[in-house]
Amino acid sequence: MRILLWHVHGSWATAFVQGQHDYLVPVLPDRGADGLGRARSWDWPASVSEVTPQQLRDAEVDVVVLQRPHEVGLAAEWTGRRPGRDVPAVYVEHNTPRGDVPATRHPLADQGEIPIVHVTHFNRLFWDCGTAPTHVIEHGVVDPGHRYSGEWPRAAVVVNEPVRRGRVVGTDLLPELARTVPLDVFGMKVHELGEALDVPHQRLWTFEDLPQDRLHAEMARRRVYLHLTRWTSLGLSLIEAMHLGMPVVALATTEAVVAVPPGAGVVTTRLEEVAAALWRFVHDPAEAEAVGARAREAALARYGLARFLADWDALLGAAAARAA
Structure with missing residues (x-):
């Protein structure tokens, strides 16, 4: 199949484009949000092609994968075909609702032309999609390999724009x-932490905009991974850390409560337990290594790439068949 999708979430897209399809990714001269083109920090296969809006007008497209509400109109404008009517389409919901969460209606609620695909069961639970068809395809991760050395007695944190x-x-x-x-904090615009937080430099280091492979290598040198997100779907960096063989300490919020099974790390809402777990892993390398190995096993079993791609092949094939 020839699949049209925008480059929105790099980690998710990196896994998605590993399938046996051709992927068309819009590109604009300024490489802005609606035309990022191919990833520069991730390794994408040759099956991903950049296309301009002008080229999309005549391009063969079998299915459109939408990820933001305005892409419905953008796809219609650039291809001349309305998603869900003239060309099969699905909508991937990466994010949790904002604002009045219990009453938040999804932008595509109550329509029947474009299925909504949630990346976690947590997402599906919190979004009100009305009568719209919904599915869950849990995340998949390209396995970076068991790289854990834990040689540095520090905790790694990955977060963009903290x-x-x-x-x-x-x-x-x-x-x-x-x-x-x-703590060592990795991500976009993490240098701003030094100005915003009153933390001695030796206690908090920042590392900005590393390519994915370098990021994984640096994460794996730290003794433990710390995940402090209160509200999101599921931070992929948590799953990547588990793939690396890192023990993880996470807040018991979002999908993390099921992503990290017993024995693969510590998941809690009590900050004193977060602190105690960090201290224990940093000061007990043997336990950290053993727990990290179990974390990797759990991540491979639930978030393996093969399962992820198979789930997507089945759903996209069904969408194309309905339109035939």
Whole structure:
């Protein structure tokens, strides 16, 4: 199949484009949000082609994978075909609702032309999609390999724009936890932490915009992975850390409560237990390594790439068949 999708979430897209299809990714001269083109920090296969809006007008497209509400109109404008009517389409919901969460209606609620595909059961539970057809295809991750060495007695945190996103990603918890163990924070715009938080430099280091392979290598050198997100679907960096063989400590929020099974890490809502688990893993390398090995086994079993691609092949094939 020839699949049209926008480059929106790099980690998810990296797994998605590993399938046996041709992928058309829009590109604009400024490579802005609606035309990022191929990834530069991730390794994408040659089956991913950049296409301009002008080229899309005549391009053969078997199915459109939508990820943001405005892409419905954008796809119609650029291809001349309305998703769900003139060309099969599905909508991937990566995010949790915002605002009045219990009453939040999904932008595609109550329509029957475009199935909504949630990336976690947590998402499906919290979005009100009305009568729209819904599915769940859980995340898959390209296995980076068991790289864990844990040679540095520090905790790794991966989060983009921690100052702007604040409490949503647990930025407010970093100063207290940095007093327990030293923290290394990776991601976009993490340099702003130094100005926003009163934390001694040696207790909190920041590393910005590393390519994915380098990021994984650096994460795996740290003794433990810390996941402080209060509200999201499921941070893929948590699953990647588990694939690397890292023990994880996470807040018992979002889909993390089922992503990290017993024995693969510590998941809790009590900050004193978060701090105690970090201290224990940092000061007990043998336990950290053993728990990390179990975390990798759990991640491979639930978030393996083969299962992810098979689930997507089945759903996209059904969507194409309905339109035939």
